[in-house]
Amino acid sequence: MAAEYTLFVYLADRRIGTLTLDKNTNLLKLEYEPDWKLTGFPLSPALTLDNTHSPEVAYNYLDNALPEGEARQLLSEHLGVSEKTARHPIAE
Known part of the structure; x- marks a missing residue:
């Protein structure tokens, strides 16, 4: 059984990185592709190209990209996940 979920990150047609969620720790890791x-450029000043950013930084960037309020609730219902799932696992 895999210990993580992986999502490839693209900008237009170019794969720029990999986002990984460790299922044991609930920590995110964004790692840019070598090329x-x-x-390229960092997605945010805090998501540095040297891949030394913390899981909290990756989480905060992605959390801010998601809708808030009722739109987030509708999105979570559509995806079949708890709205709680979108909250920061470290802060709980």
Whole structure:
């Protein structure tokens, strides 16, 4: 059984990184692709290209990209996940 979930991150048609959620710790990790590190840019100043950002930084960036309020509730219902799932696992 895999210990993590993985999501590839794309910008247009180019894969720029991999987002991984460790199922045991509920921590996120965003790792940029090597070629993106050479020619690309960070998604945010806090998500540095050297991949040394903390899981909290990756979480905060993604959490801020999601809708808030009723839109988040509708999204969670549509995906069949608890709205609580979108809250920061470290803060609980």
